[in-house]
Amino acid sequence: MSAIAADVEARRVLALRPEPAERLDSPYTISKDLYTALRHVLHDVGGQPDTPVLYTDPKELDWEMRTYVTCECLAWRGHWNAEERRRRENDLGATQYFGLPYYARWATVAAKMLVDKGLVTPDELSAKLDEVRSRRDGS
Amino acid sequence: MTKFNVGDRVTVRDATSMFHTRTQMYVRGRTGVVVSHRPEWVIPEDEAWGRENGRKEPFYVVRFRQTDLWPSYAGSDVDTLETEESERWLMPAGKEEGQ
Numbered sequence: 610m611s612a613i614a615a616d617v618e619a620r621r622v623l624a625l626r627p628e629p630a631e632r633l634d635s636p637y638t639i640s641k642d643l644y645t646a647l648r649h650v651l652h653d654v655g656g657q658p659d660t661p662v663l664y665t666d667p668k669e670l671d672w673e674m675r676t677y678v679t680c681e682c683l684a685w686r687g688h689w690n691a692e693e694r695r696r697r698e699n700d701l702g703a704t705q706y707f708g709l710p711y712y713a714r715w716a717t718v719a720a721k722m723l724v725d726k727g728l729v730t731p732d733e734l735s736a737k738l739d740e741v742r743s744r745r746d747g748s
Numbered sequence: 749m750t751k752f753n754v755g756d757r758v759t760v761r762d763a764t765s766m767f768h769t770r771t772q773m774y775v776r777g778r779t780g781v782v783v784s785h786r787p788e789w790v791i792p793e794d795e796a797w798g799r800e801n802g803r804k805e806p807f808y809v810v811r812f813r814q815t816d817l818w819p820s821y822a823g824s825d826v827d828t829l830e831t832e833e834s835e836r837w838l839m840p841a842g843k844e845e846g847q
Contacts, residue, residue: 649773650765656774656818689798696768696796 622660651699651706673712680715689722697722750806750835756782757841758810760833768796771837779841780812783830791834805835 639647684690689697697718698706709717723729752758762776770792786807789795794802814827821827 648765648767650767650769653769653772655772690795690800692768692792692795693798699768 616663619661619663623662625660651703652695676712676716676719680719683719683722688726688728693722694718750785750808752782752808752835752838752840754782754784758782758808758838759841759843760810761837761839763837769793771833772831774817775810775812775831775833778812778816780810780816782808783811784809786832789834791836807832807834808838810838 680694684694694715698714701709701714701717705717706714720729720734724731724734757779758781759779760771760775760777763771765771786809788804788806790800790802791805809830809832811828811830813825814823814829815821815825817829
C-alpha cells in the first residue's frame with residue numbers, strides 16, 4: 610500500500626469511530642455500574658476501544674508555549690502544581706476535555722483556578738478579554 | 749523505608765477512587781513485579797487538591813506482563829508494561845483484598 614493510500618485508509622477508519630450509544634440526559638435513576646462508569650477519571654483512557662488515529666506532529670505555536678510558561682510560572686509562585694492542573698482538566702467534563710485543543714485546556718483550567726482561589730474575579734477576566742478583543746478587532 | 753523490594757511480586761489494590769487518581773483501571777487487581785524504587789513524593793490523591801504538604805509515600809515502578817493486563821492481547825508473551833504506583837496501591841501478591 611502506498612503512503613497516500615495508507616493515509617486515505619487511516620482517515621476513513623478514523624471517520625468510523627463509534628458514536629456513544631447511550632444517551633444521558635439527567636436520568637431520574639441510574640444503575641450502580643453506570644455511577645461507577647461516570648465517576649471514572651477521564652484521563653485514564655488505557656484499554657478503551659478505539660480506532661487508529663493518524664500520527665501528526667505539528668510545531669508548537671506561540672500561544673501554546675505562552676500558555677505552558679504561564680502555567681509553569683503559576684506553579685513556581687505556588688498557586689498550583691501539575692497534578693492539580695491535571696485534576697482540574699479532568700473536572701472540565703468529557704465534552705470540554707476531549708473537545709478543547711490541548712493547551713486551550715490548560716488555559717481554561719488556569720483561568721478557573723485563578724477565579725477559584727480569588728486571585729482574579731470573573732468580571733476582571735471578562736473585561737480583559739473584551740479589551741483584547743477590541744484591540745484585535747481595531748475598534 | 750520501603751515496604752517492597754525490587755523483585756517482589758505485588759498486586760494493585762482495587763480501592764474505590766473518589767475523584768482524582770493516577771492508578772489506572774487496567775492495572776487494578778493485576779499482579780506484577782517491582783523493578784525499581786522512585787523517590788518519596790506527595791501522593792496524587794493529595795497533590796491534586798493543592799495539598800503539597802500532603803501524605804508522602806514511596807513510589808514503585810511495577811512491571812506487568814501485557815498478557816496479564818489484556819485478556820485478548822495479541823502481541824508477544826514477552827511484552828511488558830511498566831507504570832508507577834504509590835505504596836498505598838500495592839499489596840503483596842497472593843494476599844486477597846481485605847485480609
